[in-house]
Amino acid sequence: MSRPWPAGRHRRVDSEFPVRIPVPNLAGAAQGNTGIPGVWRFDSGLPGPHAVITSLIHGNEFTGAAVLLRWLRQELRPRRGVLTLVFANLEAFARFDPEDPTLSRYVDEDMNRVWSHAILDGPRDSLELRRARALRPVIEAADALLDLHSMLWPSEPLMLTGRSRAARALAVAVGAPATVVLDGMHPDGPRMMDHTPFAAPGTHRVALLAEAGLHWEPGTTEMAEACASGFLRALGMIHGAPEPDRSGAAVWEVTKGIAATSRQFIFTEPFRGGVVIPRAGTLIARDGNAEIRTPHDDCMLVMPSPRVMRGHVAVRLARREAR
Incomplete structure (x- = not known):
């Protein structure tokens, strides 16, 4: 039986950063089906990779969450392997206000700057660190990770990844966005894609970070879905996703x-x-x-x-x- 999902709310305001898309209602998505709030896992029962797609690492970047919410409503399932969908910073998202949309990026600290063993195992405490620690086994179980983000300032969409051949190959195979950026550790702190399971020499695990466009624009939701569906198609986990045109792909190195x-x-x-x-x-x-x-x-x-x-x-x- 399909789960009923409430409609989103939408309020556009005139400001420096207008919110031009509906704010999704994540009440149903926040439950999860794994015992960890906001975490959904679907096992095909067939051999294959464990793919994890994360959204809402920042509470005001909800285009990726809107995509995953739609997939839950459509009851999307992997044809092989295991698929895990994550709605990460639900506490920050709950504070989102379209009249001041930049304030809910996080509550205590940036959740995408805490992904190292030293920080996760250290003595510090914050709301985001507690949530990262709860999500840690989910993230560390991934063979392939896609972290969905958006951007505050005008920019072409980008797919960021580490410098390993496997990560580069997967980023290009996804096909969207057309620009792939090979990046090292972020100077402001370790992102999820920088976490040791994905960055250690010789690891088979790969992580991608999609910057799908401006935070609250309709085209960003479309790009986030193109990234996510292309990711699963590249892993052989879904049917029907269109083959991307890679003729315009460009790979850059920071x-x-x-x-x-x-x-x-x-x-x-x-x-x-x-x-x-x-x-x-x-x-x-x-x-x-x-x-x-x-x-x-x-x-x-x-x-x-x-x-x-x-x-x-x-x-x-x-x-x-x-x-």
Whole structure:
């Protein structure tokens, strides 16, 4: 028998960051079927990978959660292996307010900066750390992980992954977004995709992080679903997903992260994420009295943040992968 799912609520406000999509009602999804709130597991009974798709690591990034909610309503099941769907930071999401949508990213701290053994096993405490510890066995059981996110500032959609051949191959096979970025450890703290099970040398496990577009735009939900369905198709876990066109795929590798060292960090123009600066030495930002210039030709700006706190990453720089 199909489970009844309540309709979402929708309120558009005029602000710097208008919410143009319905806010999903996750009351039913929050129950889960594993004993862990917000975690759903479906076992095909046939050999295959254990795929985990996470959403809502940040409470105001709910396009991925809307996709997973729709899949639950449609009773999507894997044709092989095990599929686990995760609605992560339900506490932060419960505080989402369309009139001030940036405030519910987290309650105590960023849940996507705590994924190391030292932090998870350490003495610190926060709401997000408690939730990460509860989700830890779910994440560490994954053969393949897809973490669905969206972005506050204008940028082309990106698929981020580690630098292993297996992770790169899976990211390209997913087919959406067309831009794949090979990234190292995030300077602000370890993300879920940086967690040791996915980053240790020789591991068979892989993790991808999809930045599907702007937080509250209709096209972002569509891209998140394309990422998630492409992920399962690439793993051979669903039928019917269209074969992606890989002719436009581009793979980039992060070469440098730029952190603000002052409170006066400012870009020279309102760069959109994914823009490619043709010439090395081009001035792209000023950090107090310091000039920030591109270190190499054809330098892509990965998720530039025009408002950044001192000590935090303002932009990552990438070059096209050498063939």
